[in-house]
Amino acid sequence: MRTDIPLYINAAALWLPQTASTAEEAAASGVIRLRAAEAEGFAQLAVCHDRTVSSMAAEAARTALEDAGLTPDDVDLHIHCWVYEQGEGVWSPAHRVARLTGAHHCMAFGLQQQSNSGATAIETALTKIATDPRTTTALITTADKFNEVPQGRWSPLSDGGPLGDGATAVVLTPSPGPLLIESIAGHGDTSLEPDFPGRDPFGLQPPDPNGSPFRKQDVLKRMRACVKHAVDDALDDAHLSPDAPGIDSVLPCFLGQTFIDWTIRPALPAPLQDKIRRYGSHTGHLGGGDLTANLAFTLKQPPPPESHTLLVSVGAGYCATCLVVRA
Structure with missing residues (x-):
């Protein structure tokens, strides 16, 4: 996809918790072999215990909007992406994140395409901006917490990657940005x-x-x-x-x-x-x-x-x- 109008990444934010599970700790508990973790390139995994998934995403979203010099009211389109459970009582994760962000007047929807969700959301948002003159600011968020995964966040090491908790946000506009x-x-x-x-x-x-x-x-x-x-x-x-x-x-x-x-x-x-x-x-x-x-x-x-x-x-x-x- 190549559009006829310039489109930019105006800002991108990554929110990570303060706590982590280190490879040394996992190896000491018998979950993994330290040498295997080092060979796969993982020193630690981000672990969140004290935040909801929605609040993680909203935190990243507010940071990205601030970095872009925009406010939540500027958001026309919000796409939220996830892989794992988004919390009990959350009917529509995208609308929950948009509300917590303060983007009360945007079109919000969710996209769940496994690990490719964030990438597909960017492609979807670009198509909307390029074809709809009323949409000038798109916000993409992703967020997941894997504390309850039955197999544990360190497994498997070689068949993909251990799971970390975190949230991201990207702001897309036709206005010039850093990328x-x-x-x-x-x-x-x-x-x-x-x-x-x-x-x-x-x-x-x-x-x-x-x-x-x-x-x-x-x-x-x-x-x-x-x-x-x-x-x-x-x-x-x-x-x-x-x-x-x-x-x-x-x-x-x-x-x-x-x-x-x-x-x-x-x-x-x-x-x-x-x-x-x-x-x-x-x-x-x-x-x-x-x-x-x-x-x-x-x-x-x-x-x-x-x-x-x-x-x-x-x-x-x-x-x-x-x-x-x-x-």
Whole structure:
């Protein structure tokens, strides 16, 4: 997707709790092996005990709006994304977050596409802004807490990533901002859907390692193809070749090193495979918020002016998204 009008990431915020579960603590309790956690690139996981999921998202939203120089009343569209339970008594998570943020006059709805939710929400919001002149400010939020996951937040290490608690928010407008959106492209392969129920990270029964989709070569090949389609389309829409000197980095989702090496890296064009930069070693996998959190990290450590950054996201089911931004 490439629009005829410039669209920008005006701000991105990441809210994390003050507490964490360290790899050393998890290893001492027998949950994981420390060497395995280090090999997968996780030092600790963010853990929240004292906030509701909705309040986490609202906190991130207010920070992002303030950074963008906007108020909650400026929000025309709000999309809230999640993976796990959003709290007892919350009928519509998106409306709860919008109300707590103070965005009382926006169109709010929820999007639940597993780990690719935040990326898909950005694509959805861009389409709305580009086609509806009444929509000029979109707010994307993600939030999850994984304290009640039966298998525990550290499992599995190699088949994706341990789970961290946190919230993210992104503000999109046609007004100039620090990151210009050059393109975004998504690709899906629903034939992979049957391979995922047996590997439910939230299930009560211990998963069968031999049944993991991430350990089946034919499944991995199709997952890589899905990522490759998204990356190739995004580069094409941005009029960039894989060896363009201005491409600064590729930011993958906050999953383990094994997953990245098996699924993401082989799907990238050869010139980009050594440009992967990983965040998330101190957060864990943030549900649907990895790509939006990567935007927040990018704004904190800005790439060189006029350089391009690729952000890659995937989700069970199976789908992948690639976002290209220019500083």
